[in-house]
Amino acid sequence: DADVTQTPRNRITKTGKRIMLECSQTKGHDRMYWYRQDPGLGLQLIYYSFDVKDINKGEISDGYSVSRQAQAKFSLSLESAIPNQTALYFCATRGSGNNEQFFGPGTRLTVL
Amino acid sequence: QQQVKQSPQSLIVQKGGISIINCAYENTAFDYFPWYQQFPGKGPALLIAIRPDVSEKKEGRFTISFNKSAKQFSLHIMDSQPGDSATYFCAASWTGGFKTIFGAGTRLFVKA
Numbered sequence: 001d002a003d004v005t006q007t008p009r010n011r012i013t014k015t016g017k018r019i020m021l022e023c024s025q026t027k028g029h030d031r032m033y034w035y036r037q038d039p040g041l042g043l044q045l046i047y048y049s050f051d052v053k054d055i056n057k058g059e060i061s062d063g064y065s066v067s068r069q070a071q072a073k074f075s076l077s078l079e080s081a082i083p084n085q086t087a088l089y090f091c092a093t094r095g096s097g098n099n100e101q102f103f104g105p106g107t108r109l110t111v112l
Numbered sequence: 113q114q115q116v117k118q119s120p121q122s123l124i125v126q127k128g129g130i131s132i133i134n135c136a137y138e139n140t141a142f143d144y145f146p147w148y149q150q151f152p153g154k155g156p157a158l159l160i161a162i163r164p165d166v167s168e169k170k171e172g173r174f175t176i177s178f179n180k181s182a183k184q185f186s187l188h189i190m191d192s193q194p195g196d197s198a199t200y201f202c203a204a205s206w207t208g209g210f211k212t213i214f215g216a217g218t219r220l221f222v223k224a
Binding site for chain 2 (some may be wrong): 004031040041042043045048050056058090092094099100101103104105106
């Protein structure tokens with residue numbers, strides 16, 4: 001089984017709809033991240049969390065919110081989706097004392 | 113400054129050739145420089161990483177060259193193979209920090 005899972009893998013929605021992307025991990029890592037990937041822009045950090053009680057904004061948090069329901073679960077929400085939020089979204093984890101990040105398989109989101 | 117600048121944006125190499133991707137950083141506090149490899153439909157995965165106390169690290173056909181004074185590092189793929197065709201991201205982070213800064217990515221295509 002994959003260590004970092006994301007659901008759904010693909011989603012098509014309409015402008016103005018609320019969308020939630022979910023991430024679960026079995027690695028036991030305390031740090032979790034949400035990134036957005038656009039062609040030519042690399043991986044941009046949306047939000048990150050050190051533990052259940054700690055949530056931090058990344059470089060492009062406007063229009064997004066997150067919830068850390070448990071150490072193993074970190075959800076990303078788009079309250080009112082807009083077309084320029086069409087992108088690949090990745091969840092990642094990182095253990096304390098370790099620099100390596102472990103990525104999920106990604107969610108391809110299309111907002112029409 | 114926390115940017116990591118990566119070039120080229122795309123690269124086409126003949127099978128058996130050498131692929132070279134370059135990155136530059138500004139923040140001298142960075143002390144961990146990884147390269148991530150991403151295949152279509154997958155999340156990025158750690159390929160190789162280096163710390164600034166060494167100038168080169170080799171793992172199989174993959175080598176990182178690191179120039180601390182120039183604040184540059186590069187990935188060399190020797191004897192490039194079609195299976196190496198992927199997107200490569202350089203990155204930088206620092207011990208005790210919680211974020212990893214990614215370059216914009218390089219799409220490598222190895223022609224058979």
